[in-house]
Amino acid sequence: MRRTPLHRVVVPVVALVLSHAVAGAQSNSRDNMTGVWALTNARIETVTKGTIDRGTIVIRNGVIEAVGATITPPADAAVVDLSGKTIYPAFIDLTSSMGLPQPAAGRAGGRGAAPAPFLLPGQEPEVTTEERVVGLEPDRIIAEELRIAPADARSARDQGIGAVLVAPSRGLFRGLSALVPMRDDTAARWIVKTPVALHVGYQTVPGDYPSNLLGVIAYQRQAFYDAQRHAALMERYKANPRGMPRTAHNAELEALVPVVKGDVPAFVAANAENEILRALALGKEFGIKLTIVGAVEGFRAISALKAARPPIVTVDFPQPSQTTGWQYQYATRRDPSDSATRIAAATKAIEGNAAALNTAGVKFALASGGLAANQFMENVRKAITAGLPRQVAVEALTIRAAEAAGVDAQLGSIEAGKIANLLVMQGEALTPGSRLEGMYVDGLQYDVVPAPAAGRGGRGGRAGNPPQMREE
Amino acid sequence: MTIPNFTRHLALAGRHAIALAAASVTLQAQAAPAAGQAGAAEPLALPAPAAGTLVAITNANIMTASHGNIMGGTILIRNGKIAEIGANVTVPAGAQVIDGRGKWVTPGIIDAHSHSANEGINEGSQSVTAEVRMEDVLRQDGISLYRQLAGGTTTVNILHGSANTIGGQNAIIKLRFGLPVDSLKFAGAPPGIKFALGENVRRTSNAQSTRYPRSRQGVEDLLRESFIGAQEYQREWDAYATTKAAWDKASARTRGPAPIAPRKDLEKDALVEVMQGKRLVYWHSYRADEILMALRISKEFGFKPNFTHILEGYKLADELAAAGATASTFADMWGYKLEAWDAIPHNAALMAERGVNVTINSDSDERARRLYQEAAKAMRFGGASEETALRMITLNAAIQMGIEKQTGSIDVGKDADIAIFNGHPFAPASRVDMTLIDGRVFFDRNTAPTLEWLMQLMRIRPRITSEDGGLR
Structure with missing residues (x-):
């Protein structure tokens, strides 16, 4: 079984941020474009072809090879069980x-x-x-x-x-x-x-x-x-x-x-x-x-x-x-x-x-x-x-x-043949309670650092953000 | 402090009597819907009036600016045009009636020199910028436009600044405040361009400037050079037209590829239009010597000169009249720079006396609110007649800008651009109660923000310190 960081157990946020900081600038991609993934049991928001309540996405060579409710993961694929998660096309x-x-x-x-x-x-x-x-x-x-x-x-x-x-x-x-x-x-x-x-x-x-x-x-x-x-x-x-x-x-x-x-x-x-x-x-x-x-x-x-x-x-x-x-x-x-x-x-x-x-x-x-x-x-x-x-x-x-941008043949939805730029959510995207759990970019799997709660500023925040309160 | 006390104290305040008049009238009008109150649906909307198809201004003292005054007369407006004027006009049923009893009605005031509806004034990086257009940078939402409406101003000539020998193309607009920016344009107004002379263009105030020209001789040289360049450009296009016509007629088998047109040069296009008489020139000018130079250049390249500022015009009134030049000046602005030293407040009246078409302009957001007071100064200082003074801010300006067939006087068939005063427009305490453009009420003092609002907002309380209880 390959490492599937999307399946990591929930750890305290502080620990997560720390581990991320230690990782520093080094790459956290787990594979390269030749990787084969089968993302299974996920709710799939294709955006252009409706929602698949429980389906599979197969990624090969950085491209979505197949998507659907009845796809069988290929033998050479690393299977990631995404039960309870929703997959969206990554944002642009x-x-x-x-x-x-x-x-x-x-x-x-x-x-x-x-x-x-x-x-x-x-x-x-x-x-x-x-x-x-x-x-x-x-x-x-x-x-x-x-x-x-x-x-x-x-x-x-x-x-x-x-x-x-x-x-x-x-x-x-x-x-x-x-x-x-x-x-x-x-x-x-x-x-x-x-x-x-x-x-x-x-x-x-x-x-x-x-x-x-x-x-x-x-x-x-x-x-x-x-x-x-x-x-x-x-x-x-x-x-x-x-x-x-x-x-x-x-x-x-x-x-x-x-x-x-x-x-x-x-x-x-x-x-x-x-x-x-x-x-x-x-x-x-x-x-x-x-x-x-x-x-x-x-x-x-x-x-x-x-x-x-x-x-x-x-x-x-x-x-x-x-x-x-x-x-x-x-x-x-x-x-x-x-x-x-x-x-x-x-x-x-x-x-x-x-x-x-x-x-x-x-x-x-x-x-x-x-x-x-x-x-x-x-x-x-x-x-x-x-x-x-x-x-x-x-x-x-x-x-x-x-x-x-004139790239709708390659990006912007979850369809076979498009570039495998995907995001994995716990909950529905753009709702307050939701949580981003991972990203695929060109079929490469990436960890993410959970977004801080709204209003608390956070990494990359604008100068106008209120400063974070520090408890002594 | 209660409001009745407040107005009483104002009444005692001598020079503040005008403010009192404004305050007491507007206080009575508080029940009327406030134009400034934002609607919930469009919180940033401006107060665009409804289109009036049939409007009558009754029992008013009408100053037509073209054919004398009609006391107690009626103006009937149909579809934005003046349909009838006279003492015995029958008001049709269904007309929106504006009671003009005790009011004085003038043509909407025209400001022949303004910079109040534009986001850019000078493209000052070069001395010849005939290619830039004020119409590209118009803005419709400046509060100054609303204030000008409150002074009866309806049409303004938005000119390029005076930084350049040959400035940009003008835009003549009506102050249709509250409508989108493309609704401002005065349909059918002839295009124009700003030229400038003297201190501003030779960069007297900027010792670091290395821009040519640095002298009045240089200004004349640059003007001539620019026009000669435009003549060459025109010859190039004429030659192309000949070649192209021959090519069009030639046999498709024997002729070569189609000739390609010369480069379109936006700067030279504008100067060619000037020489063709299609584009009016507004010369920013002060001194008599440079005005004579401008008359020579205008003659040499065959266009009719219009002057603005022209503070020494009284020295050249006969020359101006002979050249058919028009002159737009200040009422009594004087001595604000060296070349303004010889200005006299009799300038407008003296030029008018010698047959020059004279207007009085603002060149200022502030003066543009009270051009009627500026015109009155031509009576006070130069002894101009009431009608001559009125024409200086109405009909004469329309003539200078080439829009006298549409506006500038109260005549049947013209646009219903009208200012309604609560007294004689040249009386010092008079003010505008209502301003109409194309028969639509764009300013109504009954619904306008009041002095009382302002006092509240600024938390201003009248200070009573003098012995007679007057406002200090």
Whole structure:
């Protein structure tokens, strides 16, 4: 019998945390991708094909070989009896910057000198010794620079996250993202898909053009016009190079070409109502496949989002004072007690964002928005408390996320042939009493550290978490 | 302290008499539903009014701004347009009647220079940014817009800032506060662009700036250079149009691949539109010498100049009139920088006297709430007639912005953009009771937040310290 850590006896939490701390950074995977597992007697939430009350999943070579109520475990499989447990597809977080170098303030980049972007064909590049401008790098390929530490992957797994989409979190053209499984052994080597999308935002370039939201939008429009033309020039040259002037090589424009042609989607970080509308207008102007990422004020832009590609809705809830319309709310309070009433009403709307979108019939993925994994799950539970059906939340963290990233053939549900990214729960996922008991990522079995009780902060918590009380 | 005492003390307070008027009226209106109270369903919703299809303002003193005053007259509004005006208008059954007895009605006030509904003002990283558009960064929820409505302002010209020689493209909006951002735009308003001269663009205040130009000569040079560049760009497109037409007519067997259009350049597009007369130029200007330079540039490249600030316009009134230039100035702003030293409060009236189309603008969220007081200063200082002063904040501004067919006066067929005052608009104690845009009531003092709310909220109690019991 192989070691089956999911079957360990319940030990005091303190001891568990201790043992985990002692294990340190060393890998806690029990096997490699060639392992064969049969997970038996479990309740299986396939997400796409309903629930199997008591069934078996067979994993081979990191892939789900079979799933069903009447599967016989193959002779070479390690059988894990998961009676009383529920298996879900592992969650996917599409808003991560895990494993990226911390950007230096201002201009930096470390990828050496680059020509000025968006040159006209035939135009001479300016000789420059300046480093690349951070955030203005449409051709930045995230897959080439990922360095994910096992500890980061582990803290994601500890919350049931089996894969993350990595992209820089700032900039106006941020680069091409990669979807990475949360393995310990250099996750970047096992990238599921790259590029997933060109990531776009509304940050300025400090000390340079564009220095203002005005310029950011103008720059993006000009860049897409340039890319359209670049695509036409390249196509003509490719069709018949004879007698044609060669199109100047321009890595930045070439990175935008698949976007304007609709082959690679643009993921645009847009949270406030007006940001969402601006982003969608950009997508419409250029006919690009555009996915809104963030949409924390989606409840104010429901009709626009309904007409768009399914958004990736994050749960990094804004403060009421950061929301559209708050100035009026604040200025028209009647008395001090009215302030509290209005803050409470605004908070309810903010946490009810996903619920409102769901009620309106908008399909969406849920994502962290950069929150630490434990805070991410806590905020998802808040969204559920605010009216989001739990089943919809599970779908939004699995199959909808996989669809948004274009990997629904590989991830997001429990189906034969998909990658074996699974989570094992005691109880129902995203309910207060439930407990994550283990993870499979690429068919590798991983222990997890149980999540601390809500409100007690915990590993990887955000700076805003209340400090843990210490009893002397 | 009880409220009757409070108002009595205010009444004694001399210069605070205006505040008293506001307080006592609004206290009587407490029973009316408060616009500021948040609905449970949409706690961050703004107070958008219902659309009025048939509205009558009766028995009011109507200042049309185009054809004199009608005392005790009625305005009938159908579907947002002024349908009838006169002393003997029959009010149809079912009309929403606004009792205008004792009230003065003016056209909705137009602010020809504003920065109050936008998230970005200057793309200051370059001196030529014709490609940026204020319409990209509009916001609908600033409390300032509501305050401006409370001052009878209905239409504003959102301009780029004055950091650049050639700034960004403007956005003319109506203050439809409470509606989504794309509802703000003034349909059919001609596009415009901000140009700037003098201290701001040559970066006088920033010793570190290395941006060209650093002098007024440089500003003129950069302007000419930019337009010549745009002319070349236009020739490139004209040549392409000829080639393309020939290609279209040529035999499909013998012709080569289709010609590819020149690069679309958003910056040059805007300047070409200026030279074609499709885009209005608003020159930020102070000194007479640079205004003459701007007149020469405008003539050289064939467009009609509109000036803003133009504090030394009175020195050039004949030249401005001869050039068909319009002038939008401050009532009495003076000496706030070196180039504002020669300003005089008679400027507006003197230019108007010589036949220049003159407007008085705010360039300020604060002054935009009381442009009617600013216009009154043109009567006080320059001896302008009542109608001339009124036109400076209504019809003349509409003419400058090219929207005089839709708004700017109370005439049949125009948009029902109307301000209703409780007294003569140029009397110092008068204030706006109601503001309509397209026949919809966007501001109503009866339902607006009151002074009493504010006092409660700030826990302010009137301090009575002087011997006569007045408020200090």
